[in-house]
Amino acid sequence: MPELPEVEAVCRVARRALAGRRIVSAHIRRRRICLPQTPRQVAAALAGKRCLAVERLGKNILIHLEGATLTVHLRMTGNLYALAHPGLRPRTTSAHLVLDDGRALVFDDPRGLGILRLGRPPGPVGPDPLSREFTPQRFAEMARAGRSPIKVWLMDQRRVAGLGNIYAAEALHRAGIDPRRLASTLRVSRLNRLHAAIVAILAVAVESASRAYRRPGGFADGEWFTAAVYGRDGLPCRRCRRLIRRIPQGGRSTYFCPGCQR
């Protein structure tokens, strides 16, 4: 479920629960979520440490502790939230941290694809689209070298960190760009429009997601985000009434309007 806006909402919740707290003990239920390290190693590294800060980097949540950093990636179905009673955690819990206020931070993940690792995210992570470094100039410079379709290019975390399948499609629709266009063939004027669309859509979605995000159950399938194209295969475009299409791109579904995206 999570792209940048949802991760930001979860990050705020985690920050509120963890700020200034000490981790009494860590419990990791699924061995593979922290590979290649063992659950025992990770738990030992966390126990007794105080939390200094929590920040988001793209879709990663970085929990800064005394002398260590823990990176959480929610992947498809992960979620973090605080529970007053650790014993009440759901059976889909991948891991949980018992805190010195008696509460627990739960890493709930039904599909179990999420990741927990000591240290910072591996590999290069591009500029976060809500940060100062994400300027139209830098965006256009990067795109000039892009040899893949713009939608696939946008989803590469080394370029725009945090953009995923939904918001990449939504931003391209807002900017009126065909997702199949090669990144390097787009004019600067269109890249500027795309840059603005990305920032605008994410900014609104972050606030909306944070409001919608309450507790376990998280973003209950509510209508907290109204998609222009995502998931609307076969339905009329809200702008031009042409039918939205779905095509495979990079192994996932891309939704777009053949009428207003060229």
Add this chain to the structure above:
DNA sequence: CTGCCCCTGTAA
């Protein structure tokens, strides 16, 4: 680039 994999849930 494509396809497969990690998992579980849900909808057609």
Add this chain to the structure above:
DNA sequence: TTACAGGGGCAG
């Protein structure tokens, strides 16, 4: 029963 799911890493 099959297809698909908002993520990402890997092999070919």
